[in-house]
Amino acid sequence: SKQAVAAAAIASTILGNPLQLGTSSTSLTVAAFRPPSQQLHHRSYASTILKSSAVSESPSVSTDKGDDDDDGSSNTNKSNEAWWKNFQLKDSTLAPSVINDFPILSTSFDADGKIISPSSEDDDDDGKQTKKRLVYLDSAATSQKPNAVTSALTAYYEHANSNVHRGAHALSREATEQYESARDKVASFINANSRNEIVFTSGATEAINLVATALSQTCGTPPKNARELYLTEGDEIIITESEHHSNIVPWQMVVERTGAVLKYVPACAETGGFDLEAFTELITPQTKFVSVQHVSNVLGSINPVDEIVEIVRSKAAPGAKIMLDACQSVPHMGVDVQKLNVDFIAASGHKMCGPTGIGFLWGKESVLNSLPPYKGGGEMIDEVYMDHSTYAPAPARFEAGTPAIAQAIGLGAAIEYLNKIGMERIHDYEVELADYLRRRLEDVKGVTVLGPPVGTERAALCAFVTDAVHPSDLGTFLDVEGVAIRAGHHCCQPLHRALGYSHSARASLYFYNTKEDVDDFIAVLEDTLKFFGSLGGDAIEEADSDDTFVPLF
Secondary structure, eight states, X not given: OHHHHHHHHHHHXXXXXXXXXXXXXXOOOEEEOOOTTOOOOXXXXXXXXXXXXXXXXXXXXXXXXGGGGSSSTTHHHHHHHHHHHTOOOTTTTHHXXXXXXXXXXXXXXXXXXXXXXGGGTTOSTTTTSOOEEOEEOBTTTOOOOOHHHHHHHHHHHHHTOOOSSSOOSHHHHHHHHHHHHHHHXXXXXXXXXXXXXXXXXXXXXXHHHHHHHHHTTTTTSOOSSTTXXXXXXXXXXXXXXXXXXXXXHHHHHHHHHHOOEEEEEOOOTTTSSOOHHHHHHHOOTTEEEEEEESBOTTTOOBOOHHHHHHHHHHHSOTTOEEEEEOTTTTTTSOOOHHHHTOSEEEEEXXXXXXXXXXEEEEEOHHHHTTSOOSSOSSSSEEEEOSSOEEEOOTTGGGOOSSOOHHHHHHHHXXXXXXXXXXXXXXXXXXXXXXXXXXXXXXXXXXXXXXXXXXXXXXXSEEEEEESSSOHHHHHHHHHHTTEEOEEEOTTOHHHHHHHTOSOEEEEEOOTTOOHHHHHHHHHHHHHHHHHHHHHOTXXXXXXXXXXXXXXXX
């Protein structure tokens, strides 16, 4: 019950955090441009229940459905809800046309929030069992997989399982053909100039680490091969405060190894956008590498890549390289690497309907061949002698050992699936659905949405905080009702600190989500906030700091 979950949440806050993690840090050369006028606000989630019960007084919070039938007592609610009740998506047929391709989206839950297995659905006490449908709003963490992808994985293992490249038999040839065909599909999907520009990795994290490690292998000293790219003491690396940890930590490691300088563009709390003025101030003739998100996984903002590239090409060191973390863009919009004119992009397969454990690095072929190998082993060599080895050109030089064959084939199947729908159609649908989600959240009293304001194009996600409940507790309550969102810092601790919050909740959409998904989410959210507001301020004493919070699970 909600009361039981609330009691557990309160207890976790009172008990505090029994786990104290040790810390280890190395002093790095880090600099940031921060406008003097920028003032940060800070909110402490010291306790789940705040002393104010203002949420329950909000006219936009849902009341019992029976109240809507009263004689005018809910006129304020009716007027607030009128716009969305009559709202219709322009492409309302997209999600219903694909929903059956994703069996997991038909998952249902019992009254306690436990998954009802298909075998037990017919045995529900003569239909008395309360069922709740899954509302999956966590696609920014990982997307669901269509039948086309899971079938491709099964077909590979049942009919073509073999190692690639090195076998002369029929199974090996078939596996190799399917694996390399997936590379062609990725290259075409992002309009790469050559299939040799696609390096399969375990995901975007490995793709970024591949580049960062390759550039710092010599620990700042000139490499034996004068044509190899490297970073050395005093070279500047530019990132932003809004980055995912996978685009921060690898560059901190580079700084430790090479003596390079890491600089960052501060997050813009006021607009949720990219601060081009601050970025321009940071770029100097010593700037050798820039690595930024294409789309923020917290703010939902879309960075101005054209302007970023123009500034780097005109002000940075000659030959400075630019990388885009494209995890939140490649699945949701058409991405043309030739038009972007960057040097690298990193993307994850599991966020674009593909399997986990597969992603890719795209890099200009000449640039890839100027990097030393990332790992050593089979496949990546040209010739091996006892005193030295020579290396294959890209992409082989970065794919040591047996690759993730099935996963790559599954990624190829995912791309085929997305192409059949059309990336332009997916993008247009998500833009409208994201705007609808943003506007619905704007109407919920006590909710603050992070990122760009209403009316600004954003990615299909909204991270938000509430006055009444910690994001982790909120996620637990919503889960009991069948609504899956994400709660935490979303691997963006520096960004959350800059915004003045320790955690946030995030609802993220994909093309298989519907208006009804958003409406059901908002209804459960409003009910949950109303419930917490009704507890009042005497439920627990406020704890001393947010560090005492213990998530339920």
